[in-house]
Amino acid sequence: MTGKSMQAADAQFAARVEESFARQRALQTIGARLQTVAPGLVEIRLDFRPELGQQNGFLHAGMSATIADTAGGYAAMSLFGAGEDVLTTEFKLNLLAPAQGEYFIARGRVIKGGRTLSICQIEVAAFRDGAESLCAYGVMTAMRMLPPKQ
Numbered sequence: 001m002t003g004k005s006m007q008a009a010d011a012q013f014a015a016r017v018e019e020s021f022a023r024q025r026a027l028q029t030i031g032a033r034l035q036t037v038a039p040g041l042v043e044i045r046l047d048f049r050p051e052l053g054q055q056n057g058f059l060h061a062g063m064s065a066t067i068a069d070t071a072g073g074y075a076a077m078s079l080f081g082a083g084e085d086v087l088t089t090e091f092k093l094n095l096l097a098p099a100q101g102e103y104f105i106a107r108g109r110v111i112k113g114g115r116t117l118s119i120c121q122i123e124v125a126a127f128r129d130g131a132e133s134l135c136a137y138g139v140m141t142a143m144r145m146l147p148p149k150q
Contacts, residue, residue: 006040006110009081013039016082017074024070032067034074040110042074047103059099064106064124064136068093071108072120076142079113083147091122091140099135101126108140118142 008014014037021027021034027044030052036043044067046052046059054060069091077086105125112119124136 006079006113008039008078012082013037013078013080016080017042017078020077020085021070021074026066027070030063030066032070035105037074037078039078040075040113042071042078042108044071044074044106045103046106048101056098057100059101059104059126061095061099061136064095064099064104065091065093067104067106068108068122068124068136068138069140071106072122072140073108073142075108075110075120076113076118076144079110079118080144085145087143087145089117089141089143091138093122093124093136093138095136097126097133097135099124099126101128101133101135103127104135105132111139116144118144 017037032046035045052063073086109121120140122138126133126135
């Protein structure tokens with residue numbers, strides 16, 4: 001599964017992602033919001049606030065990692081069926097530049113979807129004065145969680 005061939009399992013995929021995202025208390029705390037939900041692609045927006053920064057005034061790397069991991073996980077989940085959920089099994093994020101901007105967009109894209117594991121590209125872009133600048137890039141692996149057997 002790559003790029004154009006990705007298809008959601010059914011028409012309710014976006015509603016499932018949105019409902020799950022709404023239960024993410026940590027993301028509510030930092031003010032992250034879903035921006036785009038498409039089959040195999042999720043974007044999350046985080047507006048900068050000083051309390052999300054580190055000692056030099058940049059967005060803390062932990063915030064970048066949080067939204068990147070979440071975008072990748074939900075990109076994978078967007079291809080799962082009803083009742084299935086997602087867990088991250090690993091991710092690696094390279095910090096390319098200090099995360100400095102008015103807001104940030106984390107993008108998760110499924111590179112290869114599998115029956116159990118999905119490999120996703122993750123990135124975080126900073127937006128400042130209308131310009132986009134890539135500040136983090138990586139890969140993550142998400143595990144499909146099947147519904148409990150009755």
